[in-house]
Each structure stands twice: as structure tokens, then as C-alpha cells.
Amino acid sequence: MHIRVINPNTTRAMTDLVGRSARVVAAPGTLVDAVQPTMGPASIESHYEEALAVPGLLEQVALGEAEGVDAYVVACFGDPGLDAARELAHGPVIGIAEAAMHVAALVGRRFSVVTTLGRTRARARELADRYGFRDACVAVRACEIPVLALEDPGAQRRLTDECRRAVEQDGADAIVLGCAGMASLCAAIADEVGVPVVDGVAAGTVLAQSLVTLGLRPGAAGEYASPPPKPMSGLLAGFEIHAAVRVPVA
Numbered sequence: 001m002h003i004r005v006i007n008p009n010t011t012r013a014m015t016d017l018v019g020r021s022a023r024v025v026a027a028p029g030t031l032v033d034a035v036q037p038t039m040g041p042a043s044i045e046s047h048y049e050e051a052l053a054v055p056g057l058l059e060q061v062a063l064g065e066a067e068g069v070d071a072y073v074v075a076c077f078g079d080p081g082l083d084a085a086r087e088l089a090h091g092p093v094i095g096i097a098e099a100a101m102h103v104a105a106l107v108g109r110r111f112s113v114v115t116t117l118g119r120t121r122a123r124a125r126e127l128a129d130r131y132g133f134r135d136a137c138v139a140v141r142a143c144e145i146p147v148l149a150l151e152d153p154g155a156q157r158r159l160t161d162e163c164r165r166a167v168e169q170d171g172a173d174a175i176v177l178g179c180a181g182m183a184s185l186c187a188a189i190a191d192e193v194g195v196p197v198v199d200g201v202a203a204g205t206v207l208a209q210s211l212v213t214l215g216l217r218p219g220a221a222g223e224y225a226s227p228p229p230k231p232m233s234g235l236l237a238g239f240e241i242h243a244a245v246r247v248p249v250a
């Protein structure tokens with residue numbers, strides 16, 4: 001089985017980090033590789049950056065399809081381009097926010113999300129609502145550390161303290177880490193806060209692997225049918241779909 005983790009930002013160190021985090025939980029015999037777009041923002045912490053990350057992400061899905069990749073994990077907590085990626089891929093495509101929230105809801109009734117900058121809180125809340133966790137997601141907190149500063153001295157302490165406040169003040173009995181760049185901190189934070197802490201990269205990898213094992217993938221006939229062939233122009237000319245990429249099974 002071949003699972004590809006796509007870091008939708010263009011920072012190589014983060015791509016390497018998510019690859020390592022995914023490989024830790026992959027089953028023997030599962031090949032996990034990690035890639036990043038050839039264009040787009042260095043990190044994603046605004047709606048603008050999220051929108052501009054999507055073409056490069058979709059390009060990586062198209063390349064993966066040509067290589068026969070079995071499933072994808074979109075390793076950014078805004079789950080950018082998730083629905084569009086599902087229209088291109090034959091196998092499952094899992095976002096790390098949806099993966100982490102589903103897994104958190106299996107180990108606790110109430111979870112808090114702890115994200116990077118305050119401005120990303122609304123997106124996390126929107127996703128919790130979309131995935132059906134309006135009640136289970138009791139708070140979305142921010143540690144106010146930018147994505148690319150998560151490995152700086154002091155970052156782990158501040159993030160851990162915010163997670164502890166989530167347990168004490170929100171009554172959360174599980175924590176969802178709100179950024180792929182937090183993956184390497186997950187175990188240490190869990191040790192300190194005493195409730196399950198869910199990293200979406202690991203959760204997404206395990207869920208993608210499980211769906212492939214179960215032979216389950218989004219249906220190709222409904223909402224996730226292949227995008228119709230249609231002219232595309234300008235910078236996006238290379239994204240033109242010439243023929244159906246997903247064909248419903250008869």
C-alpha cells in the first residue's frame with residue numbers, strides 16, 4: 001500500500017516532519033512518502049494562503065494518480081482543497097483536521113482544538129461544524145505561535161500551557177493539535193496534560209491506511225464525480241481536465 005502525505009505548504013522541513021510522523025504509525029508493508037507543492041505559500045495561516053495553496057496541492061494529487069498512489073493525507077489543519085482532491089483521486093483523501101476530530105471524538109466526549117494563530121480559529125470551528133462536531137468541539141484556542149516558529153525555543157512550553165488550560169478551563173477530555181507542524185510535540189504534550197492529545201498527521205495516516213484496507217473510497221458517481229472536461233486558461237491552463245479521471249464502477 002502506498003500512502004502519500006501532502007504538505008500543502010512549500011517548507012521542506014515541514015514536509016520532512018510530516019513524513020516522519022506518518023511513518024511512525026504506518027503498518028509494515030505500507031509505503032509512506034511525503035511531498036510538497038512546487039508553488040505556493042511557505043506556510044498557511046490565512047484564507048488567502050489557503051486558497052493559493054490549493055493548485056499546487058491538486059497538482060501533487062494528479063502526479064500521485066499517475067504513480068498509482070493508494071491514498072492521500074492532506075497535512076494542513078485547514079484541510080485545504082479536500083473536496084477537490086477527492087474529485088481527482090481514485091483512493092481515499094483524508095484531511096488532518098477531519099482525521100484528528102474523528103479520532104478525538106472516539107477517546108473523549110469533549111475536545112478542544114489548540115491551533116497556531118488566533119486568526120485560524122474560525123476555520124477550525126467551521127471544520128468542526130462541517131464534520132458534525134459542533135457540540136463535541138468545546139473550544140478552539142490559539143497559542144499565537146506562527147506555523148514556522150513551532151520548533152523555536154519556548155514554543156513547546158507555550159503550546160503545552162495552552163493545552164493545559166483547555167483541560168482545566170474548557171473541561172476538554174481530549175486535545176486536537178491544530179497544525180501539522182505540531183506533530184513532533186504530540187507525545188511530550190500528552191505526557192504533561194494527562195488527556196489524549198491527537199495529532200492529525202498520525203490520525204490521518206492510520207485512517208487512510210484503514211480505508212484502503214477496507215476497500216472504501218469516495219463514490220465516483222455523486223458529488224465527488226470527476227470534474228467535467230472544460231477549458232482552463234492563463235496560469236491554470238495546465239490544470240485542464242481532458243477526460244473523466246474517476247469513472248463510476250458499473
Ligand code: 2AL
Nearest residue numbers: 043044076077116179180
Ligand atoms: C497549518 C498547517 O497545518 N500547515 C500550515 O502551513 N498551517 N495550520 C495552522 N493552523 O496554521
